[in-house]
Amino acid sequence: MKLLIKNGTFVTMNGNETIRDGYMVVENDLIQYIGKNKPIVESEYDEIIDGKNRIYMPGLVNTHNHAAMSLLRGYADDLALQVWLEDNMWPMEAKFTNEDVKWGTHLSILEMIKGGTTSFVDMYDHMDEVAQAVEVSGMRACLTRGMIGFGGEEVQDAKLKEARAFANDWHEKADGRITAMMSPHAPYTCPPEFIEKIVQAAQELQLPIHTHMSETQHEVMENEKQYGLRPVAHLQKLGVFDQPCLVAHAVHLTDEEISILKEHSVHVSHNPGSNLKLASGIARLPELKKAGVLVSLGTDSAASNNNLDMFEEVRLAALIHKGNTYDPTAIPAIEALRLGTIDGAKSIWLNDVGMLKEGMKADFISLNSNQAHFLPKSDVISHIVYSAGASDVQDVWVNGKQLVKNKELLTMDEEKIKFEFNARFERLTN
Template identity: 45%
Template structure:
């Protein structure tokens, strides 16, 4: 019998494709082409009979799922993990984070912090992250080294920093950086105005002009705290979402991080404009920002993904923790155990994030033709057994410590503590080097 050749065959106890919704495939093989795309998904017996793979990975006790997508983070801030804990957002920003950034942030800081974050995310099953930080060209250097996928935000604000002087300077430098990685297959980008409270109307209008001309999305913080809303009403007479609607910023390319404080009319507005929300439950809790009404968002029909925020305010880049917390918070706050079931939480961490980034034709689910961004989770440990429902286990039982393999476009970037492109000694050196420089700003 003739067989077809493929580059890689991953045989798994369970394959959880995410699309179709709720489907769990048992004893199934994912076949991958040389270019990192998924060729086919077949019962293992059939795959063995009809395909010849250059390499075979057998995962007899594992669940194979799409790579997790971290829809909102500041990767380089991993170097600030635990530096100023247990403070409200504006105190945390104004008196600790922003002074530390003015003193320490350089291209090397961003490159090192992003590499450290990329290693943490790969080990935790994250294959793509949506970033917002200074010196995106330095972040791109770390992304390329680690092999992870990234959607790098070109940060814009009116306030000067070590990186740029004003909104025009931020835009110029960000777009120049984008030109440098446009041929890199695993990096895409968006414009990233920091937040309504750091952007003038004129600056927002410039961002919108560039977004329309270049076909770029927009990634911003929005309605994160009540203080933000009060300040907007005092300064502009309206809440931030209405201000952004009036400026033409709302649209299907907008990813709004946090969106903790929304009323019904604002949820309807986000839905009508096709906007996306990056829900960051752990960061919102840790900074005392509140609990987002995710059930109402989903009921309205808004696409909601999950993010960790930066490690300085979380303090983990752990998407398994975010999935579990998102589901449990929604149930507890609504007093309805049926809202945000495990299937929905998994979708929020995978295909919903891909939709928000405009990458759902490439990643976010296990389907023929899509890229093989995949994660294997070992379900053989005592705490993962018995397993009646692997999707439920992924959200409520398993953690990032159960991740054994992480592939990006079919390339094995992480396996059982070993990175393909990152040396543990380099990560240790990074933390050793930056600790004394940041210590003066810790609480």
């Protein structure tokens, strides 16, 4: 399969490069050429696309989600994290069956792909359902069975066994589109010994670790009270940072903690929308960036966001730190877009995704630029960051395969997904 796109505007994320009236050649799963030169022979292509009125860019990478929780979108809002989680989310999630997770995940995947997200991280339960959904969807994903350590050693061991089995079954499967991690849910939900066991398993399986960390002030204080350490030192002590590690949130950090994260090359998934909605606070993104910590963006679940539009997270990352620090240069547009693309890919150890460049995987999207909010033709990166949204996505390719064409999802039945999803919600709430 050989595809030529001509006359397109390409935001490559190779530095701040924008190629206007350019060409891109995709052969099978790889980008073979991108640049200003017109190929002489057009006949050798299976498909030629006229990219006029289209902006091409790498697909967005969502580095923190619990996809099945779309079933709880709008179910409980405007509550503090602990109340929201313990009194509203957990009781409902306890009812979730395989089928619920299946259709909740399908709906989130539908929303994510159509909105230009090509890779995502998912931490949840019933993970076989999630992996199967990813496999059929054509997306890329980094998946992990999230382990909450309540209920004693037997329950913990069963969960760890399940997490290991999942990783064994799915790591590097689905044409290499699925990878796995190991996940203690959070320091406040996992006893230290359990976290150590998980770290050991991650070492044996040679897998990264993903966890929630320092999301709220309350959590940090409680951790200090219970263990005499703030979460960063606590996780460091338990060996979590000795493995490749991606932590979600990291809102409440001291300068010293930022240095520890940098020293151990810990990756941070910044979730601005969720952190604002749950009133967790505003993460120290400018300081994290300045220290050289690799930061990416996540929506968190649709229950705390409440959509899975990664353009919004990019925009929030660009906006809120300016307003919060009185510095209009705090996070420039190109930096925010990097968080959502190339840095997202690196954050989940994908080194051939997130940039339009020869030899990279063909994970890319097109936006319809023939709309008022993309005009005038001034700075296309500014338009993407400050003005675009999920609904501007016209086409999506992952691994060289087209998943969305003219806003239509090709790999899954959208109406069936919405129907089944609604039925699951009815069952859960009646």
